[in-house]
Amino acid sequence: MNPPSAPVAVGPTLRTLLDLDRTLTPSDRKLLEVLLLRPGASSARELSRRTSTNLQALYGALDRLERRGFVVRDRRGAATWFRCSHPSVILHSLVEPGRRAAALASELEQPLGQLYAADGADDRDSDAELATTTSSSTAASSWLIDLVGRAVGEIWFLGNESLWFAPAPALEREIARRRDSADSVRVRMLVPPPEADDARVPHHARLERAGVAVRYSDRFAAPTVIVDRRWLLLRSGRSGGARKGAPVYVRIDSPDLCRDLLTAGEDAWSRSGGIPSGGAPRARPETPEGTGVVGRPSRSGPPKLTARSTG
Numbered sequence: 001m002n003p004p005s006a007p008v009a010v011g012p013t014l015r016t017l018l019d020l021d022r023t024l025t026p027s028d029r030k031l032l033e034v035l036l037l038r039p040g041a042s043s044a045r046e047l048s049r050r051t052s053t054n055l056q057a058l059y060g061a062l063d064r065l066e067r068r069g070f071v072v073r074d075r076r077g078a079a080t081w082f083r084c085s086h087p088s089v090i091l092h093s094l095v096e097p098g099r100r101a102a103a104l105a106s107e108l109e110q111p112l113g114q115l116y117a118a119d120g121a122d123d124r125d126s127d128a129e130l131a132t133t134t135s136s137s138t139a140a141s142s143w144l145i146d147l148v149g150r151a152v153g154e155i156w157f158l159g160n161e162s163l164w165f166a167p168a169p170a171l172e173r174e175i176a177r178r179r180d181s182a183d184s185v186r187v188r189m190l191v192p193p194p195e196a197d198d199a200r201v202p203h204h205a206r207l208e209r210a211g212v213a214v215r216y217s218d219r220f221a222a223p224t225v226i227v228d229r230r231w232l233l234l235r236s237g238r239s240g241g242a243r244k245g246a247p248v249y250v251r252i253d254s255p256d257l258c259r260d261l262l263t264a265g266e267d268a269w270s271r272s273g274g275i276p277s278g279g280a281p282r283a284r285p286e287t288p289e290g291t292g293v294v295g296r297p298s299r300s301g302p303p304k305l306t307a308r309s310t311g
Helices: 003-020 026-037 044-051 055-067 087-121 137-150 170-180 200-209 255-270
Strands: 071-076 079-084 131-134 154-158 186-191 213-216 224-227 231-235 249-253
Touching (some): 003 026, 003 087, 026 044, 026 055, 026 079, 044 079, 137 170, 137 224, 137 231, 137 249, 154 255, 170 200, 186 255, 200 213, 224 255
Parallel strands (some): 186 213
Antiparallel strands (some): 071 079, 154 224, 224 231, 231 249
16 A cells, blocks of 8 residues: 555545544544544644644643543653554544444333333324324334334335435344344335346345345335335325425325235235346246246236325
């Protein structure tokens, strides 16, 4: 590796990491970045010049970083030089709060989720809870993660599934957790076939390795999820009003509507294609469910159903 190029390569990543530590002042972060990217000892005047910081503010930052073990003073006669500790010491110290936070969040997720589920149990059948809407993709993702975590039967994704996974990888982790748990649920995806070089291809292959069944069909247009044949979540095209152009997410408690959609979904499932181990789509012959007999794909069938929202 060419040494002069190393600071250029790691600088932006290091800056992002330092910005995440809110205990560091802007002067601390600027100084620590310079020290980490410049191995060896530096004088206070040199550091002042490189960080565009006056000496009084610089010495304050040096004292704070020294107390955290990030900076070491090197006295040479009457002069004092400064260098940073080994990067491993500093980096491990910076990420430790994040590791602790992740461990605590993992520990709290289930009991807090159960608390909120129990709190809403009595209201789940009330008219006020039958349908809820939001324009926030993160709120809709939170609805879905909660429903997946409490599912007892099966989960269907109809239409483009990528919109539900876009905000964060939390949904994929929750699906994998449910598939690996003792009370696992069946997850099926009946989604549009990906285009060439589509990012959905490796995503589908990853989901299949986690036990999710994926098949391709253009029958459903609106991104829709059905949980336990009761809960329906869908994303409409666009909304009007103050936030014109923003999509609207809808959550509905409607077993009857879910049953009708799944009637079409199960028919499309039997006529759909799947994914080979390489991740590229391929045609799959129609197999009557439960028979294990592969037959010739039918060229006829019900008209194409497009579950599009009119809102």
